Amino acid sequence: MALTELVHSDDDRLPTKALVIVAHPDDIDFGVAGTVATFTDHGVEVVYALVTSGQAGEPDDLTPAELTEIRQAEQTAAAKVVGVTEIHWLGFPDGAIVADLELRKALSRVIRIVKPDLVITHTPERNWDRIYAAHPDHLATGEAVTAAVYPDARNGHSFPELLAEGHAPHAVPRLWLMAGTDNTVHVDISASIERKIEALLQHHSQNDGRAEALPDLIREWSATSAADAGIGAEAVEGFRLVRTE
C-alpha cells in the first residue's frame, strides 16, 4: 500500500524526513514506533532525539552511568528494528525536565542539524483520561519542542549562539502530538504492529517484567485507536496535527 493510503488526515503533505523527540527511552516505542516503521518502509527518513537517557529509573542498585549505558543500547536496538540508525542524546536529567530556555536551545540545535519537515513529540497537555502518559517529563518535553518548532528553530534572533555554531534557522512545517486528545492524523500500522512490539521488547531493563502481557496490551490499545479512528484498519496510532507554516 502507498503511504498516502496508510496516513489518514486532511493534510495533503506527507513527510520526507521526520524527527521524533521524546523524554525517555521506550517512549517512542510505545507511542509512535508503528508509524516510524511505516515511514521507513516507504522511504521516509526518521531520526530520533531523546531528552534524557532514562538514567533515574529502576533498578535502584545501578548507577545513573550504568543505567544510561543500558538504556541507550536498548533504544539503539529498538530503533534498528524499525529502520532508524541516527539518535541524538541530549543528556538532560531524567525526572527533572523543565521547559526552559536551555532545553529549547538544545532542541532548536537538533532541529537545525536534522532539518526535518515533520516533528513528532508528546502533547504538552495533560490528558486526564490517560494520566500515565502525562508524566511531567513528557509535558515539559512537549512544551519545549513546540516552542523550538515555533518560533525558536526558524528565528535567527533566537539563540544567536546557534548561528555562531553554524546552525542556520530551519522552519518545520508540521508537528504531530502524541498521547493527547482530538487526534486528526491516524496511521494504519496493521503491517508494522509486530515490529512495534519487537521494538518495545528490546527495552529489557524496563519491560522484561511485563514482557508476556505487553504484546496483547499493545494490540488492544492499537485496536481501540483503530475503532476510534473509524478508518477500517486493524491497528492505528493517532496524533494531533499542528500546521506551523
Ligand SMILES: [Zn+2]
Ligand atoms: Zn516516558
